[in-house]
Amino acid sequence: MPEQTFEELRRYLLKSGITPRHVKRTIAELNDHFDDLQLEGKSEGLSTLDAHAFAESRIGEHKLIAQNMLAKTELKTWIYRYPRVARLYLPVAYLLLLPAAPVFAGAEHASAVARWGTSLMVSAAVTAAMLLLMQIAITLT
Incomplete structure (x- = not known):
């Protein structure tokens, strides 16, 4: 009570x-x-x-x-x-921590980050291979 x-x-x-x-x-x-x-x-x-x-x-x-x-x-x-110090330093602290936000979010969702990272790497490799083939085709013709 x-x-x-x-x-x-x-x-x-x-x-x-x-x-x-x-x-x-x-x-x-x-x-x-x-x-x-x-x-x-x-x-x-x-x-x-x-x-x-x-x-x-x-x-x-x-x-x-x-x-x-x-x-x-x-x-x-x-x-x-x-309060004046807080108004000055908190935005600066948040700006400095903003790049670390994906790391904190990624730690919580590691499997999703791994899937997305893998798919991005595969898509980059496929794009690079296509560009290489186009360059070879341009060079040989």
Whole structure:
């Protein structure tokens, strides 16, 4: 149940630029704290639903948790911390990686790349043979 409780907070924090590592750790700590508060509520004689409500009230509002995390720039990814640098360097990095894209795609589809490569080599050999025969025919006539 607490996983569902903090799922919206998790998505919001990730969209806001908090690093996945910090989001994962925070949500795990909140889940642990939520479970502890539910057990505390049950030990005080509350029903399961009342213990859940008790834990939610003690945890506090998710907006406040998010605001506190967003106020700390060290928790954000470097793209959110240095947006001007990201706007300059990311396009350059993508341009440098663009020639490598077929290699990455080819590694995943090796059999298809092998078939296409073989067919291209055969077609090049046939074309070269036809051109050679035409050149020989021109030379002999």
